[in-house]
Each structure stands twice: as C-alpha cells, then as structure tokens.
Amino acid sequence: MRCSEVSPYLYVRDAAAALDFYRIAFDAVEDTRTTEDDGRIGHARFTLGDTVCFVADEKPEIGARAPSGDGGTSVALVLRVADADATVARAVAAGATIERGVTEQPGGERRGWVVDPFGHRWAIDSHVVEVTEEELRERTR
Template sequence: MGQGLLPYLCCPDAAAAIDFYTSVFGATEVQRWTADDGRIGHAELSLAGEPLFLADEYPEIGVRSPYAYGGTPLSLVLSVPDAVATAERAVEAGATVERPVKAQDDGSTAGWIIDPSGHRWNLRTAAEELPVEQLREVVGDRYTITEQPER
C-alpha cells in the first residue's frame, strides 16, 4: 500500500458491517483477520477503488464504535452513480436517514445516512462542477466562498 489517507472504522459487528458495505455500496472484501474469540481484528475492503479498513470493537485497547460515544463527529463522503437508489438500499439494509437525498447548491444530488454501525455517510452523485462565481450566486449571503491561490 502506498502513502495516503484512508478510513479505519470500528464497528459493533464488523461482519455485519462488511455485509452492509458489500451489498449496499458495492465494496469487495480483500481480507479478514479473525481472532480466536471470533472478533474481527482487521478487515480490508475495496470501496470505489480505495481501501477501507474496519474492525470489531476492542474496548480493552480503546477501540470503540460510534455508539460507545453517542454518535460520530466524522462523516465519510461516497460518490455514487445514483445517490437516491443507494440511500434506498442503505435504508432497506438498516441505515437511517439523517438528511434526505435532494438537489444541492453545487448541482449535485446528495443526502446523509447513518449506517447500522453508527457511521455517517454523505452519499452524493456529482454534477458538472460549477464555476466559483456561479456558486457564489447560488448560495447568496448564506456562505462566503473563498479560493486559495494555486501553489
């Protein structure tokens, strides 16, 4: 594996999470390490061509799922061909809708779900990227959009 940033999720039931991510998001399982006590100590999936790591809870070493903290401060963004259909599959598989999928200011279609493991996902179908000036017109006074100079 090369350099980069990748998520490593803790799940209350990693095997069920693997089933969810493969059936709903189309991930593929790469490998799974199962401990003698039956817990998954490490699993690697490939999701949208990128690695996703996950494991069961190991509270004895401080590894806990979002449910142990009452939720998660982290959101994962997943670009999908059809955000509406993906959100519907997710709900059928046990996810809850945090914000329904709808048209966004940037022209994308997006919504937020909480998966059965407590992780928040922004499911989005991208649209043609709008120029910054057009985005500023769309959002009006709600946001100030700044750009960083090229480095």
Template structure:
C-alpha cells in the same frame, strides 16, 4: 504517494461487512485478521476505494459509535447515482438522515449506517 483510508470500528464486524456489501457494493479483499472471535482487521473496497474495519477492542482504544453513544466522524462516498445508492442503503438497514437534494454543484444525501457511522453520499450534477 499519499492515501487516506477510513478505518471504522463497529460493534459487529461480520454484519458490517454484509451491510457495506449490500448497501454500497463493498467487496472484501481477502485481508482479514481475527482474534478471539472478533475481527481485528478487515479490508474492503467500494468501487476500488479502500475501507478498513474492526470490531471493538476497548483495550486498544477502539470504540464503536454504539458504545460512545454517537458518531464522531462521517464518511464521504462519491457515487454515480445518489438516489439509487441512498434507497439501496436504507433498504439494507441504514437510517435516513437527510434525503438527497441538490447542493451547489452536487447532489447529496446523509445516512447513518446500522453501526452508528454517518455517511454523506454525493455525485456531481450534470
């Protein structure tokens, strides 16, 4: 079996968990490792898909977008309703990047979460 799981480094793990829950319905699976007051690992799911995150740990090469000045990748999230998810994420604190629009056979919108990570939200057109 092959799987691929985004593992995001953020500047405030506790706030990130709260944001991903409010914006995307993320649920923490109960797996969390904390070290010295910071989150070394937390496992979440969004509609059953895994998402891992940790606080920055420069000594391990884990840098958040805030520290490097920009995102270095994007996370793609397929949802049932792009427009509703986009509004919910912006209301929760994301920055609108590109408003949802029809592109080919999908409706897509782009956001930047409060931790500097880019997200493309999409759903198939009927």
C-alpha cells in the same frame, strides 16, 4: 511529505455484519479478514471503488470503540457515486437510516446523509452539473 492516500478504519460492534452491509449497500468488495481467538474480527480490508477501507470489531481494551449508541460519532464519510438517490435507497433497504434526504446542493451535487446500522455517518454524493465559481457564489447567497 505529501500524502498519497487516506483510508478510513472503522470500529463497529459487529464487523461481520458491517462487511455484509457495506457489500449490499455500497458494492464494497471484501479483500481480507482476520479473526482473533475470541471470535472478533481483528482486521478486515474492503474496497469501495478505488478506496481502501478497514473495519474491525471494537477493542475497548485499546481505546478503539464503535460510535456511541446515542448517535454520537466524530467522523463522517463521503461516498461519491453515480446515483445518490439509488445508493441511498439501497443503503436504507440494507438497514441504514436516513439522516437527511437527497437534495440538490449549491456545488452541483445531489447529496443525502445516512447512518449505517453500526453508527457511522455517510454522505452519499453524486455530481450532476458543473458549477462555476460565480454560479456557486450566487447559489450560496
């Protein structure tokens, strides 16, 4: 079997606010939203470019929890954009915190790390220059 796509499914403590943040910070487009009887968003689909993503309010009763309040999360998402500097700035203006500022990477990218207001870590990445295998070896020495 060959996988054709992997989509992140994010659990947060306020899915409606998360959808707003992803729209403002990353130009996400909300496709669908289902609200449960208790008012929680049970399932929402949004797209980032060509990538399908999902978000829902956390459901501790089934083990689906948002990242811990102490900054703990076991997953980071990598978002490839045209301009990492501008996207990081927009994410911070929308409420993200900078974990690591945007810097040049050995592989020819500019990358910065932010944590969204819901505890998820994002690597914001722009490809800026082609690097050969030889150049990469030299750069990482």
